[in-house]
Amino acid sequence: MNDLDALLPLLTPEGRALLDEVRGTDPAQELAVATRLRRDHPAALVSAALGQARLRQRAVAKFGAGDAGRMFFTPNGVEQSTRTTVAAYRAERMRALGVTSVADLCCGIGGDAIALARAGIRVLAVDRDPLTAAVARANADALGLAGLIEVREADVTEVDTTGYDAVFVDPARRGGRGRIFDPESYSPPLSWAVEAARRAPRAAALKVAPGIPHEAVPAGAEAEWISDGGDVKEAVLWFGTEPGTVRATLLPGPRTLLSRRLPDPAVRPVGRYLYEPDGAVIRAHLVAEVAEQVGGGLLDATIAYVTADGLVPTPYATAYEITDHLPFNVKRLKALLRERGVGTLTVKKRGSAVEPEELRRKVKPQGPNAATVFLTRVAGAPAMLIGHPARPAQSVSTP
Numbered sequence: 001m002n003d004l005d006a007l008l009p010l011l012t013p014e015g016r017a018l019l020d021e022v023r024g025t026d027p028a029q030e031l032a033v034a035t036r037l038r039r040d041h042p043a044a045l046v047s048a049a050l051g052q053a054r055l056r057q058r059a060v061a062k063f064g065a066g067d068a069g070r071m072f073f074t075p076n077g078v079e080q081s082t083r084t085t086v087a088a089y090r091a092e093r094m095r096a097l098g099v100t101s102v103a104d105l106c107c108g109i110g111g112d113a114i115a116l117a118r119a120g121i122r123v124l125a126v127d128r129d130p131l132t133a134a135v136a137r138a139n140a141d142a143l144g145l146a147g148l149i150e151v152r153e154a155d156v157t158e159v160d161t162t163g164y165d166a167v168f169v170d171p172a173r174r175g176g177r178g179r180i181f182d183p184e185s186y187s188p189p190l191s192w193a194v195e196a197a198r199r200a201p202r203a204a205a206l207k208v209a210p211g212i213p214h215e216a217v218p219a220g221a222e223a224e225w226i227s228d229g230g231d232v233k234e235a236v237l238w239f240g241t242e243p244g245t246v247r248a249t250l251l252p253g254p255r256t257l258l259s260r261r262l263p264d265p266a267v268r269p270v271g272r273y274l275y276e277p278d279g280a281v282i283r284a285h286l287v288a289e290v291a292e293q294v295g296g297g298l299l300d301a302t303i304a305y306v307t308a309d310g311l312v313p314t315p316y317a318t319a320y321e322i323t324d325h326l327p328f329n330v331k332r333l334k335a336l337l338r339e340r341g342v343g344t345l346t347v348k349k350r351g352s353a354v355e356p357e358e359l360r361r362k363v364k365p366q367g368p369n370a371a372t373v374f375l376t377r378v379a380g381a382p383a384m385l386i387g388h389p390a391r392p393a394q395s396v397s398t399p
């Protein structure tokens with residue numbers, strides 16, 4: 001039986017009822033549940049339902065329990081889909097650009113198509129894989145969006161997108177040997193997606209890996225790096241917005257920092273505070289913009305840590321108050337942590353080859369207190385900066 005043959009019976013009333021019954025099955029109970037259900041249902045349907053229930057559980061982190069519990073997935077589809085927070089943010093940008101219809105070329109199981117439809121946009125969702133296209137169709141149905149999403153099983157390079165305001169392309173970036181880094185090896189290749197984007201009448205967005213080099217951003221495109229909860233999720237190349245713009249967008253929010261093409265910040269002595277810029281800010285090369293906001297400079301010309309004397313609240317970096325600045329030395333660190341009763345040690349590093357876990361094993365933190373150690377370089381020399389998350393000054397209430 002192929003995967004499509006396993007999916008279709010799950011879409012029948014019997015399949016849906018079975019899916020409801022196996023919802024939230026504890027993995028340890030799976031065998032017992034399967035044995036019981038096989039008395040009344042075909043064995044293949046029972047194992048398809050249990051497999052789908054596992055995928056739904058995996059998908060909760062991306063889609064939330066409400067949607068994940070109603071949607072259908074494939075293992076690759078869960079892995080490659082865009083999480084709701086990011087897809088909804090992008091869809092809202094499309095809507096704000098005046099887009100009313102989008103050709104979603106490489107729709108996968110429909111993560112982006114769903115968000116676009118929920119923004120009120122009509123979607124042509126295309127995927128060449130028969131199972132994936134069937135799953136995208138089932139998802140549009142399950143979420144009540146079938147009126148806005150037309151799913152087509154086809155090769156995107158053969159689809160006519162005339163009549164759509166915008167194009168969205170999320171190429172496959174995984175091959176048989178894992179992640180693909182060369183954008184020309186994406187399926188379809190980035191150069192094809194750029195041509196499709198340039199033909200779109202109103203706007204286009206191409207999802208690419210966050211590691212894309214700035215030199216690879218095509219002429220006339222905007223580049224946006226997006227993080228969610230501090231983790232960098234993707235870069236997007238936009239067409240139909242302000243050409244040449246570079247921005248970092250942080251979710252939830254959204255909070256967007258635009259490039260002002262500032263020169264690199266100067267290196268300066270360690271101040272009272274260290275600012276750790278969000279990953280999207282670093283990928284977008286906007287550390288200078290953050291340094292300017294907080295009135296700071298770099299610890300080292302090659303490292304994206306900002307230091308400053310004052311505490312300036314910014315959503316684009318996490319501030320730490322630094323209590324000690326020492327040359328890197330494990331014995332000194334161990335002695336200092338013991339003296340301060342530090343049992344909870346957070347290790348952060350940039351520009352150091354030391355493994356955080358190995359360091360924690362060596363210093364054996366013990367005690368009631370917490371601290372953060374930054375392993376980095378200060379003006380070229382390996383250093384340890386010890387501190388804790390900065391707390392804004394409390395206003396003192398007078399009786």
Ligand SMILES: C[S@@+](CC[C@H](N)C(=O)[O-])C[C@H]1O[C@@H](n2cnc3c(N)ncnc32)[C@H](O)[C@@H]1O
Nearest residue numbers: 081082106108109110111112128155156170187
């Ligand atoms: C990264 S996934 C898309 C994920 C989707 N945006 C989501 O949020 O669910 C890429 C998809 O592109 C499809 N694909 C790759 N090359 C294609 C082509 N030439 N034509 C149509 N689909 C293609 C793959 O089957 C895969 O499902």
